[in-house]
Amino acid sequence: MTHRSVEVPVVGRVEGEGALHIRIDDDVITRLELEIYEPPRFFEAFLRGRHFSEVPDIVPRICGICPVAYQMSAIYGLEELFEVELPAGVRELRRLLYLGEWIESHMLHVHLLALPDYLGFDDAIQLARGGFKDAVERGLRLKRLGNDLMAAIGGREIHPVSPRVGGFSKAVSPSTLRALLPRIDDALAEILDVADLIAPLEVPTFPRPAELVAISDPSGYAITHGTMASSEGRRWTFAEYEEVTTEIQVAHSNALHSVFTDTDTPYFLGPLARVMLNGEWLTPVAREAAARSGLQLPTLDPFASMAARVVESALALEEARRLIADYEPPDPPAAPVRPRAGRATWATEAPRGTLYHRYDVAEDGTIIEAKIVPPTSQNLRHMEKDLAEFLPGVLDRPDDELTRLAEMVVRNYDPCISCATHFLRLDIERT
Amino acid sequence: MSTPGLPRVAVFKMASCDGCQLQLLDAEDALLELAGAITIANFAEASSAMDDGPYDVTLVEGSVSSPEQLDQLRSIRERSRFLMTIGACATSGGIQALRNGRDIDEYVRTVYAEPRYIDTLADSTPIAEHVQVDLELTGCPVDRGQLLGALAWLLQGSVPRPPTTPVCIECKRRGYVCVLVAKGEPCLGPVTRTGCGALCPGMGRGCYGCFGPAQPPNTGELARTFVELGMPPNRVADTFRFITGAAPAFRAEADRIEEARP
Numbered sequence: 001m002t003h004r005s006v007e008v009p010v011v012g013r014v015e016g017e018g019a020l021h022i023r024i025d026d027d028v029i030t031r032l033e034l035e036i037y038e039p040p041r042f043f044e045a046f047l048r049g050r051h052f053s054e055v056p057d058i059v060p061r062i063c064g065i066c067p068v069a070y071q072m073s074a075i076y077g078l079e080e081l082f083e084v085e086l087p088a089g090v091r092e093l094r095r096l097l098y099l100g101e102w103i104e105s106h107m108l109h110v111h112l113l114a115l116p117d118y119l120g121f122d123d124a125i126q127l128a129r130g131g132f133k134d135a136v137e138r139g140l141r142l143k144r145l146g147n148d149l150m151a152a153i154g155g156r157e158i159h160p161v162s163p164r165v166g167g168f169s170k171a172v173s174p175s176t177l178r179a180l181l182p183r184i185d186d187a188l189a190e191i192l193d194v195a196d197l198i199a200p201l202e203v204p205t206f207p208r209p210a211e212l213v214a215i216s217d218p219s220g221y222a223i224t225h226g227t228m229a230s231s232e233g234r235r236w237t238f239a240e241y242e243e244v245t246t247e248i249q250v251a252h253s254n255a256l257h258s259v260f261t262d263t264d265t266p267y268f269l270g271p272l273a274r275v276m277l278n279g280e281w282l283t284p285v286a287r288e289a290a291a292r293s294g295l296q297l298p299t300l301d302p303f304a305s306m307a308a309r310v311v312e313s314a315l316a317l318e319e320a321r322r323l324i325a326d327y328e329p330p331d332p333p334a335a336p337v338r339p340r341a342g343r344a345t346w347a348t349e350a351p352r353g354t355l356y357h358r359y360d361v362a363e364d365g366t367i368i369e370a371k372i373v374p375p376t377s378q379n380l381r382h383m384e385k386d387l388a389e390f391l392p393g394v395l396d397r398p399d400d401e402l403t404r405l406a407e408m409v410v411r412n413y414d415p416c417i418s419c420a421t422h423f424l425r426l427d428i429e430r431t
Numbered sequence: 432m433s434t435p436g437l438p439r440v441a442v443f444k445m446a447s448c449d450g451c452q453l454q455l456l457d458a459e460d461a462l463l464e465l466a467g468a469i470t471i472a473n474f475a476e477a478s479s480a481m482d483d484g485p486y487d488v489t490l491v492e493g494s495v496s497s498p499e500q501l502d503q504l505r506s507i508r509e510r511s512r513f514l515m516t517i518g519a520c521a522t523s524g525g526i527q528a529l530r531n532g533r534d535i536d537e538y539v540r541t542v543y544a545e546p547r548y549i550d551t552l553a554d555s556t557p558i559a560e561h562v563q564v565d566l567e568l569t570g571c572p573v574d575r576g577q578l579l580g581a582l583a584w585l586l587q588g589s590v591p592r593p594p595t596t597p598v599c600i601e602c603k604r605r606g607y608v609c610v611l612v613a614k615g616e617p618c619l620g621p622v623t624r625t626g627c628g629a630l631c632p633g634m635g636r637g638c639y640g641c642f643g644p645a646q647p648p649n650t651g652e653l654a655r656t657f658v659e660l661g662m663p664p665n666r667v668a669d670t671f672r673f674i675t676g677a678a679p680a681f682r683a684e685a686d687r688i689e690e691a692r693p
Contacts (some may be wrong), residue, residue, distance in 0.1 A: 042530050
């Protein structure tokens, strides 16, 4: 019997820490585990007893890459429960803040995390030194624009301080936002250059079946409002989220996995799912980015995720330009809030997929119970499924290449392991 | 990606949100410039290249939260000339230190159906509680300018002294209206060290202590002010027991308030 064991003790270029263990006996994979060893941080436990007004400052600390997603899922849920009437313009300003996060996170992923794989480098700095300096600088410039949009509205891009239940502590001035318009115009041209850059890359093909899930909204490309939808025709409301899906715990991971409750099958979240399910809302530049990056819709190939991130960045830039042109600061910046007892449930589309929150709240606004289901933990089961289906086709490759391919399968999801709060080392064993 | 002769820098994380090391990747322009002056020997979030050291400067983000991390930390220290901890988690235990002093088994059961799989320490603790630390940068997240500045100092072989004056001073300098006095909103600015540029008062809200206690922090007087504003004592205690709530001065004040409750 030939025994082969490949270990990736720390999966690089993902956010947070995880490992992958693969054991191969006689060319058959006999063990495949994606281990999340990021230690638990117990957010759901220590949220209990805190005042609702503190939640927008607590939950962004789950993830430094997508803090706004955490703030928005919590804030919209609590506002619905408290029947808050938002001042005109708050929703638009929040969308703009969220779009900034999409741009920042997607451009970080494409240039610093994913692109080095496809061009054969260890990281973006090597990439810059290896003849792609302009491309890396352009990627960093686009990412900076997303960051600057977030900082203009939120005070800072990592853990913004202005969002609160009811609105904002302060509304950004129109002149501050408009000063960003020339850079957005440049970025709209540059994002198409990014599409051109990724189009000729040699990308593995892996058109496997998958059930895609995203929020769907009859009035636009869904981020913060709508109902849940799947590519198999499932529909459910945020309030039904915990009935339709179930979190299960596995021995090898500090992160919980999610499946559909009735069929016990995994589902696939993220930019590719959104582009597939909500493609009718893609803006003109987003469509052009899709065409130029070679993204052919429909597709179920997870390796198309990088192109989907470029397409969504184009959409975000185009929408941001419109929102800034139309912007009038909400006045007052926040509505008064009176807490009431009950259950708040909400979900929004974090850069890497749907992020669900639930809060049980006491009459005085104290949190009694909290549940947070991040996109990465919902995607984990699908990540393992992808690995189990993709790797048998490439087992003839040497260990280092097999490792790289396995990591690429994982990176398609842009997993944010720190996020998987109630949450890789690649370890391939061959016999 | 080793270039001979350049100082070797490593970035490691313990329990954290990744936000502080993200400040390095967010330093876009400086990133490529910095990369020309150093060898990034180990930075898992940014690179597949992982070198076992030794390192000239090591940055550690996050708190010690599991038995495995404690072993890893000791090994990192042995391989590092300068060790700089970055952010609230690394310097005070972070927001996850809100579990300290609580029933950790109950916490595990709250989050996980199968508690026996979970390996965690009861308390989330700062790095300096376990190994010698050469420089601590506070903040949630750490300030990018401070981070790059401190890195530049360490690469020159000397250790800078970040300011420990309160946010209040920064507000006065910038001419911000005092949220505590003018709005009657609780603000930790008088007892929190600056570093953020008085960000929250500038955004029309109270400071919530991201950068940890200033020197010296008159927390007792501020707590009395909050009570006079009409805050219930449990919420006054919560105000101190927050992002940097396990920092000794803030923890002591929160304990004092909770013990004084009838």
